[in-house]
Amino acid sequence: MNHQNKEKAPGEKAMFACGRQSIKFPVPVFIKASASIVGKKEGEGPLADLFDMIGSDDLFGSNTWEEAESSLQRDALHLAIKKAGLHTTDLRYVFAGDLLGQSIATSFGLAQYELPLFGLYGACSTCGLSLSLGAMTICGGFADYVGCVTSSHFASAEKEFRYPLAYGSQRPLSASWTVTGSGAFILSNSRSDSARAIISGITPGRIVDFGLKDSLNMGACMAPAAADTIFNHLQDFERKPEDYDKIITGDLGSVGQRALLDLLLEKNIDISAQHMDCGMEIFDSKTQDTHAGGSGCGCAATVLSAYILKKIEEGEWKRVLFVPTGALLSKTSFNEGQNVPGIAHSVVIEHIS
Amino acid sequence: MNHQNKEKAPGEKAMFACGRQSIKFPVPVFIKASASIVGKKEGEGPLADLFDMIGSDDLFGSNTWEEAESSLQRDALHLAIKKAGLHTTDLRYVFAGDLLGQSIATSFGLAQYELPLFGLYGACSTCGLSLSLGAMTICGGFADYVGCVTSSHFASAEKEFRYPLAYGSQRPLSASWTVTGSGAFILSNSRSDSARAIISGITPGRIVDFGLKDSLNMGACMAPAAADTIFNHLQDFERKPEDYDKIITGDLGSVGQRALLDLLLEKNIDISAQHMDCGMEIFDSKTQDTHAGGSGCGCAATVLSAYILKKIEEGEWKRVLFVPTGALLSKTSFNEGQNVPGIAHSVVIEHIS
Numbered sequence A, B: 001m002n003h004q005n006k007e008k009a010p011g012e013k014a015m016f017a018c019g020r021q022s023i024k025f026p027v028p029v030f031i032k033a034s035a036s037i038v039g040k041k042e043g044e045g046p047l048a049d050l051f052d053m054i055g056s057d058d059l060f061g062s063n064t065w066e067e068a069e070s071s072l073q074r075d076a077l078h079l080a081i082k083k084a085g086l087h088t089t090d091l092r093y094v095f096a097g098d099l100l101g102q103s104i105a106t107s108f109g110l111a112q113y114e115l116p117l118f119g120l121y122g123a124c125s126t127c128g129l130s131l132s133l134g135a136m137t138i139c140g141g142f143a144d145y146v147g148c149v150t151s152s153h154f155a156s157a158e159k160e161f162r163y164p165l166a167y168g169s170q171r172p173l174s175a176s177w178t179v180t181g182s183g184a185f186i187l188s189n190s191r192s193d194s195a196r197a198i199i200s201g202i203t204p205g206r207i208v209d210f211g212l213k214d215s216l217n218m219g220a221c222m223a224p225a226a227a228d229t230i231f232n233h234l235q236d237f238e239r240k241p242e243d244y245d246k247i248i249t250g251d252l253g254s255v256g257q258r259a260l261l262d263l264l265l266e267k268n269i270d271i272s273a274q275h276m277d278c279g280m281e282i283f284d285s286k287t288q289d290t291h292a293g294g295s296g297c298g299c300a301a302t303v304l305s306a307y308i309l310k311k312i313e314e315g316e317w318k319r320v321l322f323v324p325t326g327a328l329l330s331k332t333s334f335n336e337g338q339n340v341p342g343i344a345h346s347v348v349i350e351h352i353s
Helices: A065-083 A101-113 A126-139 A154-161 A218-237 A253-265 A278-282 A297-313 A331-335 B065-083 B101-113 B126-139 B154-161 B218-237 B253-265 B278-282 B297-313 B331-335
Strands: A022-038 A093-097 A117-119 A145-152 A181-188 A197-203 A246-249 A275-277 A319-323 A325-327 A342-344 A346-350 B022-038 B093-097 B117-119 B145-152 B181-188 B197-203 B246-249 B275-277 B319-323 B325-327 B342-344 B346-350
Touching (some): A022 A126, A022 A218, A065 A101, A065 A145, A065 A154, A065 A181, A093 A126, A101 A117, A101 A145, A101 B331, A117 B126, A126 A145, A126 A181, A126 A197, A126 A297, A126 A346, A126 B117, A126 B126, A145 A297, A154 A331, A197 A218, A218 A253, A218 A325, A218 A342, A218 A346, A246 A253, A246 A297, A253 A275, A253 A278, A275 A278, A278 A297, A297 A346, A331 B101, B022 B065, B022 B126, B065 B101, B065 B145, B093 B101, B101 B145, B126 B181, B126 B197, B126 B297, B126 B319, B145 B297, B154 B331, B181 B297, B197 B297, B218 B253, B218 B325, B218 B346, B246 B253, B246 B297, B253 B275, B278 B297, B297 B346
Parallel strands (some): A093 A145, A246 A275, A246 A319, B093 B117, B246 B275
Antiparallel strands (some): A022 A197, A145 A181, A319 A346, A325 A342, B022 B197, B145 B181, B197 B346, B319 B346, B325 B342
């Protein structure tokens, strides 16, 4: 390779870095198509009419909760590829992850596609992580089409993080309800009539640890990370909350929402007019007994595909900051008395004018 | 944003895609510095003199194995940043992961850096995943400096995947020994006198499942994935094994090595003259009772930092294909009778001429 000193070319400097931790894409990255599949309970909630598929039970024809979650990823990606009018082999890479130890929903869900896989872990923020890395890959000139897939499943998550369902443990009102669902997105570098929206920038998040330890109040654990990412995003892009039609967190729920609004008000930023939380949209907490709201990788992903992109596509919302939020814990870290830090990855999604 | 139809510019097409699943970087990505920290047993092996730090015991001053592994990541990144002559704030992003459920070694090891984090999971292939995404981020013009960190720990891994150490379970000769160690790498877009090597391309891997189920013979489980990635790499780059001084897998061990060589011979590719395995280098299996060899995210990462990059830096090896290998299982998937598929992510590392 040629390493002579010369004027720096694209790729030899961070031309697209924006502020301290953001990236502004010089060309639009298109969300060409997306798909959402959810479980029975999600299919009885306020967004029921918008999801592509609703399971009649939460096993989806599988023998275990983990296999069921794998099938959600497999089917969501299949449907997204079909809706994009593509073949599997048109996708160059897949960026995917889930909440389970060693990301087994992804490994066993996506193996049959035989596509190169970038495995990700960002807890419930993984949808933002996959869209961010997918968009960077498209914009960097490394692929024409990539897939971004995430999932969660109420029963596999309860088993992984808390108590077996059969215990019938009581849940405090601060607890959230892990969404059974998967969302898949096809990103592309080329405009097409059917493209749903554009990704124009990202602000990847940092781990933020306020010392909270309650895995049954994850909204409060994640709110500081969401506040940090939203604050830094607005600084980096030199924007105000009013520059967005919506600022949408993944799964803070009602308790986390209050903490987020308060934390940002301390920095003189008021997002109360713009803020929306996927976890508070997907269930009707009054009638569905879901307490603080929905959560999980599948929460942000399915609400983005079914609801948010619809609003953006129709032009009702021109620009949205999508901020999936994750709580970084395992049963081992919890049992060893560790804190539950949070992380939030944000993606700017815009209407195609 | 401007979406007028026009000649496509960089970023509007996949200019740097190479063959079916590879990327050829148009500008060199420099490995500016790296660091390796290992445990006591690794410090008694053949590469002892090459590691930056060797622990006197495997707790590294911590109270739990998981905290010990977190401290490895924290210290390895700290040392790499120092060796690069940088400050923490010079790094724009960190790409990191480990083997533990929900990647807690990473979450609790790297939080204090307060850097945006892309969390990854690729089992023992994660070092290849982090270098791949880090190099794409540099080459895409999204950052000047990024950090890539991975770790594993014998005791935390045995607890996570197999039996508590206190059981004193016997191990078959096909079993590998998880390396206690962490390797950290600083990637940069600018040449400097101290830079160690160049990343010139990558071939991200696919999940390959040959139906094997034995978590105590992971070399055999991973060999088909390594063969698939190496085969596709050579096809995509139109190269032969002789174009490489070494083709280096992460942790196939002696059993997996035989399977890899045989699988590639079936496709008329003979890499027996070039093949080396990090797991077979880090321990002396005859005297250290490590059976098939070392394994884990930390195996490939520490051997790359301490040994492989040294050989490349000195010019003894001009071009190496580095292929960390991962076995995709969790205790849940194992207990539910699932197979153990593999994945391997390869990175082309070259001497700076």
